[in-house]
Amino acid sequence: MNEMQVELINSIKKFCAQNIEPHMEHDDRDEKFRMEIFNQLGELGLTGITLPEEYGGLGLSYVDLCLALEEIAKSSVSYAVTVSVSTMVQSILNMYGNEDQKKKYLPALTSGEEIGAFCLSESHSGSDASALKTTARKTDGGYILNGSKMWITSGGVAKTYIVMARTGDEGAKGISAFIVRDGMEGFEYGKKEKKMGWRSSPTRELVFNNCFVPAENLLAQEGKGFTIAMSALDRGRITIGAVAVGLSQRALDEAVKYSLERNQFKQAIFEFQGLQWMMADMATEVEASRLLTYQAAKEFDAGKNNVKLASMAKMKATDTAMKVTTDAVQIHGGVGYTSEYPVERFMRDAKVLQIVEGTNQVQKIVIARELRKHYQ
Ligand SMILES: Cc1cc2nc3c(=O)[nH]c(=O)nc-3n(C[C@H](O)[C@H](O)[C@H](O)COP(=O)(O)OP(=O)(O)OC[C@H]3O[C@@H](n4cnc5c(N)ncnc54)[C@H](O)[C@@H]3O)c2cc1C
Missing domain, CATH: 1.10.540.10 (Acyl-CoA dehydrogenase/oxidase, N-terminal domain)
Structure with a gap:
């Protein structure tokens, strides 16, 4: 640094x-x-x-x-x-x-x-995002939006929403991106999700009911929405990787500290080789995730849009976060399962990192697609 x-x-x-x-x-x-x-x-x-x-x-x-x-x-x-x-x-x-x-x-x-909030997912189109159904019908001076978005991070507290809506035919090429502002007529907030983790981050449904969006709020040109969303996710995946690395590191720190303080069988539990090996694996996985994430960020900064590396970083770092936070709970024993210690929150916060911005199954699809391009 x-x-x-x-x-x-x-x-x-x-x-x-x-x-x-x-x-x-x-x-x-x-x-x-x-x-x-x-x-x-x-x-x-x-x-x-x-x-x-x-x-x-x-x-x-x-x-x-x-x-x-x-x-x-x-x-x-x-x-x-x-x-x-x-x-x-x-x-x-x-x-x-x-x-x-x-x-x-x-x-x-x-x-x-x-x-700011990013609004792509809908109830029936998550991984298959290009199947979205929210429509944007052209009218005098703008567009009329109808439909709803699901699971929007910062829904209700954000003021600027980038909303993907259909201006054309089925498929990716019929999607456009709009800037929608909090308070626009016909734009309402639906239910706030009750979640396992990320509980201080509001996640909401957005509802568009004949919401007029002026033409000046269209981003780029009609039909560019899906390209815009995917290029944003390439960057977002690197940053989700970084969030996962921070979470894993904290879980590891808490686990090692606790194992040095907690005694069983007249010695610190850290002394048991079974736990030492677990912590050695945790530390190695955290470091591997960090290296992959920062390599993806470096390549992005250098102007190399490395889609494969961004997906690898997201998948590796978030799978590591899930594993390391689960092991941190294990190392804490019974208290790890209670809110007396923060590790149970870390474990709940880790789970959704494997789901957002493309599930880790979707990351494998992206990585495989890049492999095919390279080897064919
Ligand atoms: C807390 C939270 C915050 C979110 N924030 C936002 C946000 O700000 N903006 C936004 O637009 N969206 C957001 N999302 C939505 C998120 O991006 C989707 O949940 C995610 O893309 C998965 O879509 P889905 O839930 O419809 O699952 P589905 O697509 O229905 O997937 C269900 C399962 O099937 C698997 N699957 C699907 N297709 C394939 C395939 N081809 N091959 C193999 N397996 C497959 C998935 O990996 C998953 O395991 C958020 C979700 C949550 C939970």
Whole structure:
């Protein structure tokens, strides 16, 4: 790490210890999201790390973003994914938005005053995202949206929503991307999901009932929506990898510390070789996931859009998070299964990382597709 990165990590560590960590146990229980924490992350510059300075970002790299997310995730996966998804929305606006759209929407997002949400999934189309049914019918001066979106991270607390809707025929080429703002007529929030993990990150259904969206809110051109969504997910998968690495590292830290303090059979449980081997495996998997994730981020920063590596990083890091958090609970024994210790929350937070931004089965499809391209 360079000097700037060390400083960045130290300031996040301090912020999380003072402002996030003390709330996590009861906020997880109460499913509470605190906007002020997101605003404060914005004051530290963490909500627009990779965006250009002219739009209020820090103009830093994806490696820097991954370092920040890894650190936030050690305290809270919920706030880390809120930052990750909002940054993904900003990168969509920055890559595909026109100058007016960038000037209008980016500064509030980069500063952390507002949150962005990415809206692709629908109840019948998750992995098969190009089968989405929400429609955007062209009308005078804009489009009329009808339909609903499911499982939208930051639904209800976000202000800017990038919504994929169908302007054309069936399939990927009939999909367009729109900027929809909180409060637009005909745009309502549906039910808030009750979840196993990520409980401080609200996940909601969005409902569009004859919602008029002005033509100026179309991103790029009609029919570009699926390309926009997939290119965003290529970046999002790297950042989800970083979140998973942070979570795994924290679970490992807690497990080793506990094993050194807990005595059974008149010795610290750390002394049992059965547990030592388990922790050695955990540490190795965490490090392997970290190396893969940062390699994917580095290649992205270098302008090599390495789809295969991004999928590998997401799959490896999130499978590791699931394994390592489960083992951390095991090492804690009975107390690990209670909310007295944070490891049970880590295990619940890990599970959904294997599902979002393309399930890990979908990542295998992507990796295999890239292998076919390479070898054919
Ligand atoms: C907490 C949370 C937050 C989310 N946030 C967002 C968000 O912000 N924006 C958004 O758009 N979406 C979001 N999602 C939705 C998420 O992206 C989808 O849940 C995910 O893509 C999987 O879709 P699905 O749930 O419909 O599962 P399905 O697609 O129905 O999959 C069910 C199972 O079948 C497997 N499967 C499906 N197709 C194949 C195949 N071809 N080969 C092998 N196996 C396959 C899957 O891997 C999975 O195991 C979120 C979901 C959750 C739970």
